[in-house]
Amino acid sequence: MTETKRGELKKQFRGMARAAQVLGTAYIGVVNGLFTALQSLGKADAASLAAAAGMDPAYVRRWCDAAYAFDLLEAAGDSFWLSQTGAAMIPGAPATLMPAAAQAVLNMHMAERAAELMRTGERPGERVLAERKTLLPWFGPMLEANFARFFEDVICPAVPVFAEVNQRGGLAVDLGCGNGWYLRALARRCGGLRGLGIDGFDENISQATRLAAQEGLGERLRFVAGDAHQFTLDEPADLIAMNRALHHVWEAGGATFIARLRDNLRPGGAAAIWEPDWPADRATLRQPAFQGIAFQNLTEHVQGNHLLRADEIGEAFSAQGLTPEIFRFGDGQEAIIVARKPG
Template identity: 30%
Template structure:
């Protein structure tokens, strides 16, 4: 790219970043929820949400200029009505939709908020603990993955037909390593009523929220959670299936995690891994998925992993060859890439030797 093109890109990126932050503001203040019941002008939005009318006017105009809201023609800026289109409502407010991304702006903002600590870690070589990223990151990751778990997890397990048969007929047991706020464990239990699921995660706040979510879904009799290291989960087997979804790349010692998973498998059991769908090898420039995953890696995943005293520092860009090398080092007899369609993840089946 020429210097002029790079400058143009920086300006476009700045616009996108500020628009993302304005969207995060709208989510945080409940402005989209207020608009979901019908069009509002600036004073109407201010009355409904408790914000100042002048701020309401500016935010509404900015959102319409960015294309997220529609605006009725009116020369009086305070009488101009703004509406939330159905597709935008689905994307920002419908937490069950596979298109839901309402937590993504807050996740991005949380990475910006922690940037001074990340910069300090780059100088010292230390890490930034996962908990330091706060609820924006925790809820962002959980909220973005939740619809996919509920829509797809049964199909993912179906790619392992022998394991699907076990979970369907029961009684069966599943261990979910790196379960976060618990949505993968809950989705597994709902998809397979004959199975019990135990989720493990190192983050105390995530585990506490996971337990609340299981209670809200009436699943405490079949879904349990514990705060523990996935390399030493303290979860005696046998388990018919051990899962880890979008978590292996964050683990300080992934080989130890896979080894512990193998040790608790029931005879004929298997490990199911879902992780980032990155290229087979590094190329530059990268495509959108490479750029997305390197973005998360630079700002979050690598610093958070280094904070755990990592034996291995994969970063978010976990390539297939690396997964295969982990499986071999953990003494698995097979590591098979599964034919599961997914926009962001690649799936693997690991079988003991």
């Protein structure tokens, strides 16, 4: 490597490190409600902002300086107010940038865990998501901000099974429902269906129940704590959905789990599985759009999982007597596998 090339790489990686600092500073402001509080105040000094957000004044004063340094805040004298970038970090803002900050911190947490666990081979499972107290409450909102509009506006109209379930007023079950964003998005588009969400984290169930009630969907949507590996429904479902979660149960026995899906569907019902589509050709991972999937697959290993090919999922459904159809979106990164049970 030439000295010039080495210098270019150093500059590039310093820029990446600075970007991580920006996102880390933004994350602190998001999870502690500092951007939201400052939006309400308009302008405030650090002490007033700390009081409004219920935070320690000394921490907030230093955060304000860091946020100003990275153009997240504007300042004059002792007063601070939101820059355009800072305003875009507010979770409820249109096209909010919050997911980028939350994902960056989650990535660093998972990278640190992978670095440690690679030495022993341990794979502690999904509990690693709850190891950082500030991360788990933002996991669902991060996914919602990233995917809900895409699901509602692009996927739903293109995949006929959602309209079919809506037309007959059927039951849609979401396994691994998180904060319930998938069922809420589906219910907004499909006024005739009922929904049941199941998740293993109590924090997610509380969020999902509260958010459904806020949107006036509490009578149609219900959320309960449960183990997706061992679920049994009191009422056979017209649709069982899994949003980017099938790979979480696959290594424990994919064929057994798909048989459980089949047995909990009513005749003519369907499973709708949304998964990142792991490419068959490793060279695809060099494409910028797929690089994140490669990193995700590394961090999924920490959780006891690995990403799947859509064709592999379809073949597994066929082996259990269901008829699969694959819909691909996002330049091939995302796949919806709809597998129908014979009527």
